[in-house]
Amino acid sequence: MKYFAIIISFLSLQTNAQELFVMTEPASNMPTASIGVRDMSLFAFKKTEGYNYHNMPELMWGVNKDWMIHASAFLSDRGGDLKLEGGSLYAKYRFFSVDDLHSHFRLAAYGRLSTSNAQIHQEDIETMGMNSGYEIGTVATQLINKTALSASISYERALNNQNNIFPEDFSNSAMNYTFSVGQLMYPKKYTNFKQTNINAMLEFLGQRLNQNGKSYLDVVPSVQFIINSQARIDLAYRRQVYSDMQRISANSILLKLEYTFFNVTN
Numbered sequence: 034m035k036y037f038a039i040i041i042s043f044l045s046l047q048t049n050a051q052e053l054f055v056m057t058e059p060a061s062n063m064p065t066a067s068i069g070v071r072d073m074s075l076f077a078f079k080k081t082e083g084y085n086y087h088n089m090p091e092l093m094w095g096v097n098k099d100w101m102i103h104a105s106a107f108l109s110d111r112g113g114d115l116k117l118e119g120g121s122l123y124a125k126y127r128f129f130s131v132d133d134l135h136s137h138f139r140l141a142a143y144g145r146l147s148t149s150n151a152q153i154h155q156e157d158i159e160t161m162g163m164n165s166g167y168e169i170g171t172v173a174t175q176l177i178n179k180t181a182l183s184a185s186i187s188y189e190r191a192l193n194n195q196n197n198i199f200p201e202d203f204s205n206s207a208m209n210y211t212f213s214v215g216q217l218m219y220p221k222k223y224t225n226f227k228q229t230n231i232n233a234m235l236e237f238l239g240q241r242l243n244q245n246g247k248s249y250l251d252v253v254p255s256v257q258f259i260i261n262s263q264a265r266i267d268l269a270y271r272r273q274v275y276s277d278m279q280r281i282s283a284n285s286i287l288l289k290l291e292y293t294f295f296n297v298t299n
Contacts, residue, residue: 052174052181054213055255055267056236059183060139060174062101062127066298069093071291077282086110087162101125107162119149136177144169150195156278158207164191179217186210204244212237230259249276265291
């Protein structure tokens with residue numbers, strides 16, 4: 034019998050398994066000495082008509098088994114043409130790990146520092162693409178056979194978007210919470226690490242503004258393909274469950290492409 038932990042260990046070329054969620058980062062890190070390149074395309078549907086297109090290229094580095102660093106750029110066509118609006122640096126430190134035969138448990142702390150020059154029209158805070166600011170949080174991930182579970186909580190603070198002043202009547206800080214579940218759907222029987230793996234996922238993303246108590250909750254079903262143990266394709270649909278805050282977009286489609294180069298920095 035082949036389990037999810039064994040399958041993903043071939044992906045990372047390590048003894049330890051690695052979960053790969055679409056919307057959130059798990060407590061596990063990418064393989065040591067590896068470099069990953071990622072491109073995320075987001076089609077955010079406006080509440081009136083049409084959509085805004087966002088593109089976020091990302092470079093990732095697995096420093097060691099405990100540390101991982103990402104650098105991202107933010108591009109958007111909200112002004113009519115696709116333009117660079119900002120970028121961010123993200124770091125994650127895995128500080129706790131328990132490994133069993135067919136399961137493991139991880140805890141990690143993470144932080145993000147972002148800058149953006151986009152105009153601020155939305156009450157929801159998002160330092161991955163819309164707001165200058167920072168986010169700090171912790172994430173816990175449990176792997177049991179073919180199922181991966183992950184939950185996180187974080188504090189996020191918005192600053193001025195360079196020359197675009199943060200509105201005084203908006204809350205400038207929030208608490209975020211997420212819950213993710215992933216299930217290996219294919220292959221049912223594992224024969225080699227060149228097989229394409231298919232994972233189905235369901236993720237919940239929530240935020241509560243600290244100053245006025247407004248909140249939202251989104252649900253994100255997604256499918257993920259892992260090809261030849263190095264390439265990854267994610268397709269997700271994000272839909273608002275409820276919200277009492279002003280948002281530019283409640284629903285969106287995400288396409289994420291990723292490739293990992295192993296043993297690059299040894």
